[in-house]
Amino acid sequence: MSTEVQPDPSIIGNIAKPPFVRLPDPARLFADRAARFRALATGHQLESSLKFLAGVSQVQSDIQSGLPDVTIPTSDTLQRAKEHKMPPLDRSAFNPDPAFDQAFEWLLSAVEPLAMPTEAGAALARVKSIERRARDMMVHNVLADAIPVEELAEHIFVAAALQVHYARVAVKLNPESLVEIGHGVCPTCGGAPASTMIVGWTGADGTRFCSCATCGTLWNYIRVQCTLCGSNKKMHYQEVEGSEGMIKAEICEDCRGYVKMMYQQKNRDIEPIADDVASLGLDLLVQELGFRRGGVNPFLIGY
Numbered sequence: 001m002s003t004e005v006q007p008d009p010s011i012i013g014n015i016a017k018p019p020f021v022r023l024p025d026p027a028r029l030f031a032d033r034a035a036r037f038r039a040l041a042t043g044h045q046l047e048s049s050l051k052f053l054a055g056v057s058q059v060q061s062d063i064q065s066g067l068p069d070v071t072i073p074t075s076d077t078l079q080r081a082k083e084h085k086m087p088p089l090d091r092s093a094f095n096p097d098p099a100f101d102q103a104f105e106w107l108l109s110a111v112e113p114l115a116m117p118t119e120a121g122a123a124l125a126r127v128k129s130i131e132r133r134a135r136d137m138m139v140h141n142v143l144a145d146a147i148p149v150e151e152l153a154e155h156i157f158v159a160a161a162l163q164v165h166y167a168r169v170a171v172k173l174n175p176e177s178l179v180e181i182g183h184g185v186c187p188t189c190g191g192a193p194a195s196t197m198i199v200g201w202t203g204a205d206g207t208r209f210c211s212c213a214t215c216g217t218l219w220n221y222i223r224v225q226c227t228l229c230g231s232n233k234k235m236h237y238q239e240v241e242g243s244e245g246m247i248k249a250e251i252c253e254d255c256r257g258y259v260k261m262m263y264q265q266k267n268r269d270i271e272p273i274a275d276d277v278a279s280l281g282l283d284l285l286v287q288e289l290g291f292r293r294g295g296v297n298p299f300l301i302g303y
Helices: 026-041 047-062 075-083 098-111 118-129 132-143 149-170 274-278 280-288
Strands: 193-198 208-212 218-221 235-238 247-252 257-263
Touching: 026 047, 026 149, 026 274, 047 098, 047 149, 047 274, 098 118, 098 149, 118 149, 132 149, 193 274, 235 280, 247 280, 257 274
Parallel strands: 193 257
Antiparallel strands: 193 208, 208 218, 235 247, 247 257
């Protein structure tokens, strides 16, 4: 692995005018993620884990058919959020409703037959046996990014259900109603990004988007600026040997944090959650250099 921190030269060329947000398409989001996990698993050091996460992602896709309709915020709530530059989906005020309850129940049942690590199987059994109050506390933990270290495995299943629910709500919002909230904050649900991507879309080629770990919203962000604190003074980029420039860690000397930057132009199949997990080696390298991970990915809880 390379340990040399190098600057990432910004490519100056065609000036794209990207949209501020791209809302998730739940019908494709999890199916595409499952396919990417499966592709990355072959021959990978984390093959068994990646295959398990491919199964979880496929379940997230499959259970959507027949789920109750989600409830979206009222027009007054949406307008108030826009005026005050707040995310319209308030994570701190979330109360599990029938749509989430059904998604959670179906997900737990559907993942049970999957081949999974022993620890994950034991965690699943514990989650299925907990009372409603304890489950709701786990939901709160995930949304507050405050998961107890001793319950990391259990919270993965809760986070997976929340991803399904929040994506189904997010897609019903009007993208024009969403505004910039702050550095590293999803304009839809207020969550942190898992990673960022330099995209290859028509009309947005070469621009950067943050990817929300919860609702799947992508939002445009300045390319050469720390995702976590907004600094652009002491930025460096790190990659592991052999990555061919597809995934780098954006390192900020000011806040001592980092977020991954993925180059979709180099590989159109890159998926911000799956490739984040598969590039765990980069996390370990950068953390050895003394930087903390700023991206939040429920499948990398504990790193």
